[in-house]
Amino acid sequence: MGKRLLILTAGMGAGHDAVAGELARRLASADVETSVIDVLELVPLRLGDGLRRAYEAMVRSAPWTYAGIYRAFFASGRPARSSPLTAVIAARLERRIRELPPDAVVSTFHLAAQAAGHLRNTGRLTVPSLVLVTDFAVHRMWLHAGNDRYLCPDERAARAVTRRTGRPATGHAPVVRPEFRRPRGGGDRLRRLAGAGQDERIVLVSAGAWGVGAVVDTARGLAASGRYLPVVLCGRNARLRERIRDAPALGWRDDMAELMAGAYAMIDNAAGLTCREAFACGLPVISYRPIPGHGREGAEAMARDGLSFFARSPAELVDALDRLGGRALRDTRARRVAALFDAVPAERVIRSALG
Structure with a gap:
């Protein structure tokens, strides 16, 4: 039995x-x-x-x-x-x-x-x-x-x-679905959804399942930089999706592993499961304007352990994204993240x- x-x-x-x-x-x-x-x-x-x-x-x-x-x-x-x-x-x-x-x-x-x-x-x-x-x-x-x-x-x-x-x-190793460890495709689906060109750097902006946080301002600032194309993940918040004017916006998705495989980085505000899923995909994470309480404390803990960045201003956010263009830094972060799954x-x- x-x-x-x-x-x-x-x-x-x-x-x-x-x-x-x-x-x-x-x-x-x-x-x-x-x-x-x-x-x-x-x-x-x-x-x-x-x-x-x-x-x-x-x-x-x-x-x-x-x-x-x-x-x-x-x-x-x-x-x-x-x-x-x-x-x-x-x-x-x-x-x-x-x-x-x-x-x-x-x-x-x-x-x-x-x-x-x-x-x-x-x-x-x-x-x-x-x-x-x-x-x-x-x-x-x-x-x-x-x-x-x-x-x-x-x-x-x-x-x-x-x-x-x-x-x-x-x-313990993060508990994420197996497809995040073996993401399919090279990002073609994400580029099609975002209407992005081959050379554009797509940055996912996560608002969690409830679609909360200051992601409208985050997307607007990234779009204004001219260096990155934000794609806002609005979860189940249809009103948030309607408010996004400066970037492509997506509702609840069941193909997140494939979308993450095509992104340059992810901006997160909750330090929850989505971060672990991004880590599993090898997608760098930047915490920015986290929700209070466990969101902020989790963002600080991830940054302290070298798993992610914690940007505290619009300038720091763009700078962190720029720094991720260096192969050495991405590899260092990847090794620290890989240790989680070991x-x-x-x-x-x-x-x-x-x-």
């Missing part, structure tokens, strides 16, 4: 769900039965959907509000306290676990990690609870000492997690926990 794994995620943007889905795909080939639960759907009275909409509205229209919340509740050095919301999710999660008992639980969202850790700490979850951290910067809401093991973006983060929780932690695969650690 195969093992059974429960994966906990949350539909905040698209990154957490994408990681959960790719984990499920990888483990299915190893005779592991997987099920995926969105923990926001465990909140009664559809309040989880309200939380999702409130967060999206803050990031889109009032980012300073989220910045304050992040400083107060996420960035503190104190251990996270169990909240009433965590308790409600944990109680409903416990009922789900009783209905279909798993052999291990993996959380890919911080609220899920809190709920699973709470159940494990109180003895109501009797199987290993692992946390796969999807942020480059590990804030305190990921951390609950009840969880058995942490899978972190790199070994530096893993050491910090062990210091703060006392639990084992290791770095780390242990997350599914290998999870299979070990399944026994």
Whole structure:
């Protein structure tokens, strides 16, 4: 009989769900039965959907509000306290676990990690609870000492997690779909979509699944430089796509690996899964005007580790793009990024926990 794994995620943007889905795909080939639960759907009275909409509205229209919340509740050095919301999710999660008992639980969202850790700490979850951290910067809401093991973006983060929780932690290779490691084509599709000439340098400007951030100004500044052709990735935000006047704009795409293969660089503002996908494709990343909280902290962490640039002004942005024209610098960045993918695969650690 195969093992059974429960994966906990949350539909905040698209990154957490994408990681959960790719984990499920990888483990299915190893005779592991997987099920995926969105923990926001465990909140009664559809309040989880309200939380999702409130967060999206803050990031889109009032980012300073989220910045304050992040400083107060996420960035503190104190251990996270169990909240009433965590308790409600944990109680409903416990009922789900009783209905279909798993052999291990993996959380890919911080609220899920809190709920699973709470159940494990109180003895109501009797199987290993692992946390796969999807942020480059590990804030305190990921951390609950009840969880058995942490899978972190790199070994530096893993050491910090062990210091703060006392639990084992290791770095793991980014969890991205296989097509990003083997992108097809040489960029012809991207050039056709952008209406670009063969000599134009196309720069993807990512706004995430929700299409947030100051990407309109970013595209306008790049277009004005005359040296780069920005293509804005608007996600599912149709209004943003209509607002883009100075550059080609694309909605939600299922062929991102092929588009990335044809780009010169990518400008990102969230430090999430899209950055890992770009790294897998060998596409250089520049963080610019990141969303507050985990976006800014993640951008700083990537730049500190030499994985990307963090441009803090329009002039720095164009300068970073210019510098990427040098083969030596691109090769140096590529080697550092390649080291990420040399780390242990997350599914290998999870299979070990399944026994």
